[in-house]
Amino acid sequence: MFSLTGRVALVSGAGQSVGEGIAQVLARQGAAVIVNDLHPERAEKVAAGIAEEGHTAIAAAFDVTDYAAVEGRVRAAEAEFGRHVDIVVNNAGVAEERVIKPFRELSPEQWRAPIDLNIYGSMNCIKVALDGMCDAGWGRVVQISSGSARTGQNINQSMYATGKSGVEGFIRHLAAETGQYGITANIVALGHQKNLEDKMSPEMIEQILRTIPIGRLGDPVEVGAFCAYLASDEAGGITGQTLDFNGGSQTR
Template structure:
């Protein structure tokens, strides 16, 4: 079940944290994985770890906001694996130099990066792989999002949330357009992840944990497992859906 042998997956922002977990699990399920990151050393490290486990992976360092670069690396990967990309996980979402401030304290030049990355980055990657998926009659697109897209928060992430809200709308419309071609598109909206432990004080982490019913931060391998399902044949009846994966911290 959830066998991905014969599939090729592109995971963006896969050089660390959640993306690395997703890439690792997809490879364990049999997919050949294109490990994207903005930084070559991070992509190489994850790719080498996958290969060391017996999986198939290549590192692909490129900026997903650059459409020409996306297309170039997608074509390279298809040539390397002798198969087009038929699984796309749009995971990259934290812009370089991200600033967390209330909107009224942001300057217009601080608006663009998180929106460009989360919306145009996903558009670029989707555009680069979608025709081949539709022509083949099978494809899986998984968009990693956040509860911030649909819940107002006073924590200075309005621009990040704007990008996530926008791309969630895109994925729902994309699902409606591509279902007839055997291509599904779904969203995993994440809660707080373990990578916060290196960015926050112990007290801040305790305060966050108090809001999460399962009492712990998210685990990248668990997220990878959810992506493996959404990337599999068995998920063919699910498309256009947003799945909250947050330990119960936001319920509706």
């Protein structure tokens, strides 16, 4: 069950953390994985690690917000694998120039990056794969989002949440439009993940852990396993859903 053998998967922002775990697990389940990242060296390291395990992956460095770059590199990867993209996991969602400030202190120029990345970046990766999926009568889209898309939080990240909310709306419509072609599109709304330990003080992590019923942060391989399930034949009956992956935290 849950085999992805014979499938080609594109995972964006897969050069580290959550995306790395997703790319690893999809490859372990048998998919040939296009490991995307903005930073070539990150993508190459993850693809090399997957190859060392005896699975199939290629590194594909491009900026998901640049449609021409996405299309050019994905077409080249498809030619390399001899098959169209069957599975898109839109994981890239944390903009490089992330600004953490209340809305009141943001200039209009600072609004764009997280919205471009989460909405247009995700749409670009789906758009380049969609005709191939429709023609084949099978496809899977998994959108990585966040609990912040559906809950107001005083965390100075309103533009990030705006991007996540916007893309969630798009995915629901995409699911409704493309179900007739055997395509499913679902949203995985993550809670706090392990890589926050590198970004926050132990005190802040302690505070966060008190809000998570399972008492620990999320693990990239567990997120990968959930994505692999959603990408499998066996999950064909689930579409247009937002599924929380947050250790039981309350998101609304």
